Amino acid sequence: MQELFQQLANGIAWGSIYALIALGYTMVYGILRLINFAHGDIYMVGAFAAYYLARLLHAGGPDPSPLLAAVVLLGSMAICAGLGVAIEFFAYRPVRKSSRLTALITAIGVSLLLENLGIRLFGADPKFFPQLVAPKTVVLAGGVIVTNHQITVVVISILLMVALTLFVHRTRTGKAMRAVAFNRDAASLMGIPVNRIITITFAIGSALAAAAGVLVGLTNPKIEPLMGIMPGVKAFVAAVLGGIGSIPGAVIGGLVMGVSEYLVVGYISSTYRDAIAFVILILVLLVKPAGLLGRNVAEKV
Amino acid sequence: MNGRNMTFRPAVLLGLLLAFAAGCAKQSNEIPVGVYGSLTGTTATFGISSKEGIELYMDNVNQAGGVAGTKLHMTVEDDQSKPEEAATAVQKLIDQDGVIAVLGEVASSRSMAAAPICQQAGVPMISPSSTNPKVTELGDYISRVCYIDPFQGMVIAKFARQTLNLSKAAVLRDNKNDYSVGLANYFSESFHAMGGTVVVDEAYSEGDQDFKAQLTVIKQKRPEFIVVPGYYTEVALIARQARELGITVPLLGGDGWVSDRLLEIAQDALNGSYFVSHYWEKDENPAIQKFVTDYRARYNKTPDALAALAYDAAGVLVHSLEELNKSDPAGFKSLTGPRNAKQAAARAKLRDYINATKEFPGVTGKITLDAKRNAVKTATFLGIKDRQYEFVAVVEP
Numbered sequence: 001m002q003e004l005f006q007q008l009a010n011g012i013a014w015g016s017i018y019a020l021i022a023l024g025y026t027m028v029y030g031i032l033r034l035i036n037f038a039h040g041d042i043y044m045v046g047a048f049a050a051y052y053l054a055r056l057l058h059a060g061g062p063d064p065s066p067l068l069a070a071v072v073l074l075g076s077m078a079i080c081a082g083l084g085v086a087i088e089f090f091a092y093r094p095v096r097k098s099s100r101l102t103a104l105i106t107a108i109g110v111s112l113l114l115e116n117l118g119i120r121l122f123g124a125d126p127k128f129f130p131q132l133v134a135p136k137t138v139v140l141a142g143g144v145i146v147t148n149h150q151i152t153v154v155v156i157s158i159l160l161m162v163a164l165t166l167f168v169h170r171t172r173t174g175k176a177m178r179a180v181a182f183n184r185d186a187a188s189l190m191g192i193p194v195n196r197i198i199t200i201t202f203a204i205g206s207a208l209a210a211a212a213g214v215l216v217g218l219t220n221p222k223i224e225p226l227m228g229i230m231p232g233v234k235a236f237v238a239a240v241l242g243g244i245g246s247i248p249g250a251v252i253g254g255l256v257m258g259v260s261e262y263l264v265v266g267y268i269s270s271t272y273r274d275a276i277a278f279v280i281l282i283l284v285l286l287v288k289p290a291g292l293l294g295r296n297v298a299e300k301v
Numbered sequence: 302m303n304g305r306n307m308t309f310r311p312a313v314l315l316g317l318l319l320a321f322a323a324g325c326a327k328q329s330n331e332i333p334v335g336v337y338g339s340l341t342g343t344t345a346t347f348g349i350s351s352k353e354g355i356e357l358y359m360d361n362v363n364q365a366g367g368v369a370g371t372k373l374h375m376t377v378e379d380d381q382s383k384p385e386e387a388a389t390a391v392q393k394l395i396d397q398d399g400v401i402a403v404l405g406e407v408a409s410s411r412s413m414a415a416a417p418i419c420q421q422a423g424v425p426m427i428s429p430s431s432t433n434p435k436v437t438e439l440g441d442y443i444s445r446v447c448y449i450d451p452f453q454g455m456v457i458a459k460f461a462r463q464t465l466n467l468s469k470a471a472v473l474r475d476n477k478n479d480y481s482v483g484l485a486n487y488f489s490e491s492f493h494a495m496g497g498t499v500v501v502d503e504a505y506s507e508g509d510q511d512f513k514a515q516l517t518v519i520k521q522k523r524p525e526f527i528v529v530p531g532y533y534t535e536v537a538l539i540a541r542q543a544r545e546l547g548i549t550v551p552l553l554g555g556d557g558w559v560s561d562r563l564l565e566i567a568q569d570a571l572n573g574s575y576f577v578s579h580y581w582e583k584d585e586n587p588a589i590q591k592f593v594t595d596y597r598a599r600y601n602k603t604p605d606a607l608a609a610l611a612y613d614a615a616g617v618l619v620h621s622l623e624e625l626n627k628s629d630p631a632g633f634k635s636l637t638g639p640r641n642a643k644q645a646a647a648r649a650k651l652r653d654y655i656n657a658t659k660e661f662p663g664v665t666g667k668i669t670l671d672a673k674r675n676a677v678k679t680a681t682f683l684g685i686k687d688r689q690y691e692f693v694a695v696v697e698p
Contacts, residue, residue, distance in 0.1 A: 003521045010513045125345035220510040265514035
């Protein structure tokens with residue numbers, strides 16, 4: 001029983017990372033109907049931005065300061081927000097009026113560009129993420145052991161998700177975002193600055209991916225330029241699983257993915273770790289084609 | 302369309318000519334030797350250490366006038382820690398650089414990707430440190446200067462069973478890695494034969510970041526030690542995560558742990574753990590101390606076991622070249638010339654001299670190749686204490 005709870009605890013911490021990345025996929029898809037394949041690589045850039053920021057600021061080391069850790073996290077989020085906006089402006093905006101397939105291929109191109117640029121700039125060998133928060137283990141009820149890093153991951157993820165939900169539902173910009181997602185042309189006719197809303201969406205989504213990158217560096221301190229590929233795919237599956245376009249759906253999808261991965265490795269075999277994502281996806285889509293929380297909207301052809 | 306083709310044609314021709322000229326340009330009076338290894342990627346220190354060991358040996362030989370007055374020329378290719386790139390790298394060394402012998406790799410998976418190409422081309426390949434038995438089974442041009450995994454697995458089992466007096470093992474192997482799977486199996490066999498039991502056998506894949514699911518299962522079975530026959534990056538992460546989960550038992554492993562990055566990543570997590578290596582840098586043997594001093598002077602760091610094995614692999618090659626020169630000076634001369642039947646015969650002879658290596662005095666011990674072209678030699682057991690390596694024992698074959 002203790003083993004099961006231990007696997008669940010670890011799975012939730014891992015799943016919150018997927019959830020953060022999945023949010024970016026789901027937001028961009030909701031607004032542009034574009035699957036932004038470069039999103040997983042933004043997560044990678046987030047981890048590297050934090051790595052270099054930490055070295056620059058001399059954060060980390062034996063007695064790290066929590067203030068510097070926060071600066072590193074926010075700095076990396078800001079850098080990636082900028083990167084996301086730039087990618088949207090230079091790569092996606094010029095093809096926005098073309099077919100969806102064109103945009104999709106552009107996204108794959110951007111993804112490959114970021115990966116190979118990463119290898120060129122950062123080097124192909126793994127880097128070891130500095131210790132931004134001194135590690136400590138905490139024993140929970142029932143003998144379940146978690147680290148303060150895992151707790152940090154879950155807490156920061158929850159905070160960011162709550163902030164995002166409030167932003168989308170309680171602010172004017174959020175309202176405009178929902179309007180653009182609902183019907184871009186009508187929103188534009190109502191005087192909503194569509195381009196600015198899309199820019200904001202990319203900025204927020206990329207910042208969340210960067211946060212995920214920093215948090216992963218905290219718990220698993222090995223980062224490399226191709227680290228974004230698999231989590232990117234898994235988070236995409238999580239977004240589809242939860243119902244793409246739905247914010248709570250992305251969170252639930254991410255957690256389901258994280259926990260099921262742990263259960264598969266723990267009780268079946270690590271060989272199926274990556275396969276399970278797709279098995280779950282197929283099963284859910286067979287029963288609910290729009291995903292767990294997705295709305296079934298018939299598309300006009 | 303047609304016009305564009307016309308302008309492109311001279312460019313293509315010029316390119317071909319240049320390539321051809323480059324191919325012919327190697328008509329120098331040096332012996333071309335190829336080195337391939339993982340200079341980047343997940344096991345970057347493997348390739349860098351090996352390259353430096355070989356470079357040091359060859360430069361020493363060249364400074365002393367070369368092999369019978371002929372200098373060695375080393376060409377290095379990076380395989381990015383990927384087997385498929387290893388095959389490409391060796392193909393390039395043979396086809397474009399016209400090397401007459403190849404030194405490499407550390408990782409068995411990558412040696413096994415490159416070996417068939419060397420065998421096919423009739424170019425002798427000496428692996429400094431691939432320990433999976435299958436490597437040299439790929440052909441008679443393939444040999445190695447290190448021991449093999451059945452021995453290494455036995456050494457780990459014996460150490461755990463007899464020295465540490467433990468009987469319940471857990472195994473955490475890298476399922477995508479020939480070396481790790483082989484070593485895990487050989488360890489388990491030997492450990493069973495010695496009366497121990499493997500209570501749990503879990504797996505991961507190279508490149509994984511998170512091992513807590515496997516470690517949670519392992520913890521529940523309460524083993525007395527965990528054998529992690531993987532490579533240093535994953536081993537260090539596994540050690541950290543094991544300690545985070547409250548697993549305090551020692552970790553045991555093989556020569557895949559050899560890297561100066563190991564303790565940098567693991568920090569204190571590997572204190573109290575043990576692994577098998579190929580040599581001990583503080584050994585008082587003057588040959589070893591000379592190697593360590595030379596290496597430090599040049600690269601400003603202590604050579605690890607993989608650098609030492611690479612140094613010895615270069616030594617075996619140079620020694621065989623000298624033998625070839627003694628018995629067949631004309632054949633030896635052909636090694637600096639173009640690739641023809643005469644050179645192929647000389648390479649075959651070079652292969653025979655390599656395979657007949659006997660009692661070569663290397664820094665990792667006396668090297669004698671057996672009928673399967675594997676070195677029969679001692680293993681060195683090292684322990685980790687307060688983030689420092691310490692010598693534990695030498696195990697005879």
